[in-house]
Amino acid sequence: MFSLFLLLLLSVTLLFFFTLLCTTFTYFNQQKIKYFKELKIFQNYVYPVMSVHFSPDGSKIVSASYQKITVWDVASGKAIRVLEGHSSWLADAHFSQDGKTILSCATDKIICLWNAETGEEIRKFEGHENFVQCANFSPNGQIIASSSFDDTIRLWDVKSGKELKKLVGHSDNVNDVQFSPDGQTLISASSDKTIGIWRVNSGKRVYTLEGHTDIVAKVQFSRDGENIVSCSGDNTIRIWEMKSGKERQKLKGHSALVKGVQFFPDGQTIVSYSYDNTIRIWNAKTGRELQKLEGHNDCVLGLAISTNGKTIVSSSKDKTIRLWE
Structure with missing residues (x-):
């Protein structure tokens, strides 16, 4: 015994x-x-760099600033093309899924589609009545969703340039809009402190996520579409369950507005960037901060993750772009 x-x-x-x-x-x-170190600094700007994104193959970076979009070669760190056409500050510019075009939006109320290889303007999308803060392709590349300080979201046909739908429901600036992985749903972030969930086919808002106590700056779906991550002027990041709309995690650590947040490709890790000049990496399940990246000496305004999740690129009010690996 x-x-x-x-x-x-x-x-x-x-x-x-x-x-x-x-x-x-x-x-x-x-x-x-998930441990990153600063690898390279791109310094060729006289104005703050509002956004930055990788090309699908990771060989190029596109950045947006005052009136100009610049395409950079990652390996050499040199600017290889400048796209000009907007008359004011750009809010964002990024490559299409096939890397053949670049989509941009600006405070001049215009969305532009460009040939990524030649830099020529293909088409303009006009209709918003105030600054266009965000514009994104649908997963199949046939539709563009845009958000604006006119409090609306608009859907556009890529080929014709025609406005398909105007989504109304937010009571303040719409700062971001993103498609779900299957392209059937939209999520939006607004200065009215809410996140909207919309059906693409009908243009109707299905429900609203509430919890942030200040403006919601950015939102993003996880790759499987089951979770949403958001960030806010209340200095927090929140993870929401898509089906139930319940808040799963509240991540605290930033000391100023969190400008943006994204899931890594693995879906288990999150990266955020803030007006506190830092980039932070988090465990999505536990909410634990894994790493703080410091190097920018002013607000971090843009950030992107490479397709393989091994490299981060960031842009800042300090007029630099930084590569982290």
């Missing part, structure tokens, strides 16, 4: 240490994968 007790005790002890070992290994392995 005593021997049986010792055997049982030994089994439980071994199981405990095995579980602890696996958990520790997983944690430190994750830490190792």
